[in-house]
Amino acid sequence: xxxxxxxxxxxxxxxxxxxxxxKFGVNANYISLLGLSLSFLSFYLILKDLNNIALFxxxxxxxxxxxxxxxxxxxxxxxxxxxxxxxxxxxxxxxVPLAFILNDNSNAIFGSIxxxxxxxxxxxxxxIAIFENNKFIKRNPEKxxxxxxxxxxxxxxIFFLSLMFLLPEKxxxxxxxxxxxxxxxxxxxxxxxxxxxxxx
Numbered sequence: 001x002x003x004x005x006x007x008x009x010x011x012x013x014x015x016x017x018x019x020x021x022x023k024f025g026v027n028a029n030y031i032s033l034l035g036l037s038l039s040f041l042s043f044y045l046i047l048k049d050l051n052n053i054a055l056f057x058x059x060x061x062x063x064x065x066x067x068x069x070x071x072x073x074x075x076x077x078x079x080x081x082x083x084x085x086x087x088x089x090x091x092x093x094x095x096v097p098l099a100f101i102l103n104d105n106s107n108a109i110f111g112s113i114x115x116x117x118x119x120x121x122x123x124x125x126x127x128i129a130i131f132e133n134n135k136f137i138k139r140n141p142e143k144x145x146x147x148x149x150x151x152x153x154x155x156x157x158i159f160f161l162s163l164m165f166l167l168p169e170k171x172x173x174x175x176x177x178x179x180x181x182x183x184x185x186x187x188x189x190x191x192x193x194x195x196x197x198x199x200x
Contacts, residue, residue: 006067017067021067021071022075026071028081029068029072029084031064031071031085032065032084033084033088034063034064035064035088036061036088036092038057038060039058039061039091039092040059040095042158043053043095043096046055046096046103046165047099051166055165058092058162058165061092062158065089065154068081069085090118090122091134093157094115097114097161098115104168104171106172107175108109109181110171110176111171111175113176114175114179117183118180118182119181119188120183120185121189124186124193126141126187128196131197152182152184162180
């Protein structure tokens, strides 16, 4: 829901960033892989307590996550491209709290709770997509994957993960609040599934 507004705001910027990739014929899947690589680099930088640099690298990877979609829309959308896009997103998001857990044992409890709640939001996301994807693709041929909406999305996730970089001493509080929102988001998606899917 919130993501739709941010996409409209940042799309002109993403178009500019995507231009050189498109000009040189870079495949969208390679851009997705580069974005994931930056997430692993950010993970390493967190372990070295270089949080500001790690945040910059992480956000650069998230920009590439938007660029790969731009390139795919200009060239060719594939199911595999849509698949690795969302899988790489989830890996990238999980690496941040994992790094803070490994870097400081005091973050282990609330960081682990947060990672557990990620399973709820991601499994609900994929679960709905499995049942709705075929119908969705027929109505939206420009998409390769059914993306369920809702309160919890990429924008809020990136916001809370960014707070962890900026305020590492408040990691547990941030993780707790984020965990509650993830639980609410999971319940929201389950309720949404109950409404749109055949429950007879």
